[in-house]
Amino acid sequence: MASLFPSFLRLTLLLTLLASPTFLLYPVCIVSALDDELSVTDFDLSLFHQDYSPPAPPPPAPHPPSVSCEDDLSGIGTLDTTCEIVSDLNLTRNVYIEGKGDFYILPNISVYCSFSGCEFAINVTGSFSLGENASIFAGTFELVATNASFGNGSTVNTTALAGSPPPQTSGTPQGIDGAGGGHGGRGAACLMDKEKLQEDVWGGDAYSWSTLQRPWSYGSKGGTTSKEVDYGGGGGGRIMLVVDRFLEVNGSLLADGGDGGTKGGGGSGGSIFIKAYRM
Template structure:
């Protein structure tokens, strides 16, 4: 009973205060009691609620469709078969609960520095005879994976940006080699300096010893006007739930600098699977 009395008293006090502050709450156009003519906006004033925060950027591009985007047959929810070659100019992301089969002779390519081809499927990933994938990063997550005879995943000289702690790219115009797990080599001979003072690009390690995966470094150049250094090697990564069979090739070499530049350092190949 005390609670009811307290609530009634609270309502009476609030109504009295409301009447004192804004008599229009009870006075209409004819000075009669009314709540229909009450202007609720009078309590808001110029207040504007804050705008919501911008949506977080997605961790990867939207997933492409098998038939509409890739010109294949089927669906990534069942089996998608790619029977014609594809050339991309930006990152590629594929996701589904089915399987992906790249048929014999098909080339899937994004030959740009740092370009990524990411595949996240629940079924099988299969590369047919003499099929190819070319990009800066190739990541595949699947139940099983199979690379047939003559197939190749090639990320040579297509490394993206170096890790934040160092570039691994040699300074100067001596055409030295790029660094990675060890220091790059240098062709300069200088008897007045210690050997460690004439090495090429700096060494750097992976962010995790359990997951050694990072780009290689670009080689040095011999010209201030042109960059002749070979590109660093890219990244190949497989995370497979059951088994992976590799009868083809996985290549993550650094690029050749030729006669006017140093060679790039190799990238990384990381495979995680119960059976290989």
């Protein structure tokens, strides 16, 4: 060895676990100089300290064309001036609202978009207001505005209205043990079969295809205890508020998972993201 490696060189042997299906250990020899001026090989040891990051989710689908204030929403005014919703709405499809004016849902008015994953999105240059005791029910509620206010007793409720889960995993437990749905963590396990061990029963898989800084994932459905009927509670929906200036919330923003009752596991909660200059 002395003839091959002078005294100013050292031989470092690293065992590296390569990411291969067989998980074999491969020895890697690295020869480096003790003197900074001489380097036989340049190897970046920081490669061994990097965490694996899953690929980013695909970009969201583009919004559909905007609806109109009077013709589609039975409101008063226009979206480029002021649009007021003065009567209850029962929506049967995703709705996207865009304009340069203000958008007001008057007190005691309800907007229902109650099928799973239904999207109700508002993007206005002016102000948005959800009046006292007014409510919005949807799988996704997305708001972009300069100012926004949510009156006393108002509610944005996406509970148990989650849309389709990501294709990588549903987060829904397998089998008929009635376990809880997974999301940011694994769902609660429920041992119903006395012939199984506790460690053999798992809740729904953990998943999240958005960051903690900008959560935007649906919750997942809970498990069932029947092969014929799906008793699992639905996953929670999504709420996003992006307000350039002032946001006032005196109501409730809900993205809870649904209750599975005595025959099903509860769904996991969804996502709420709020960004405002002042709240």
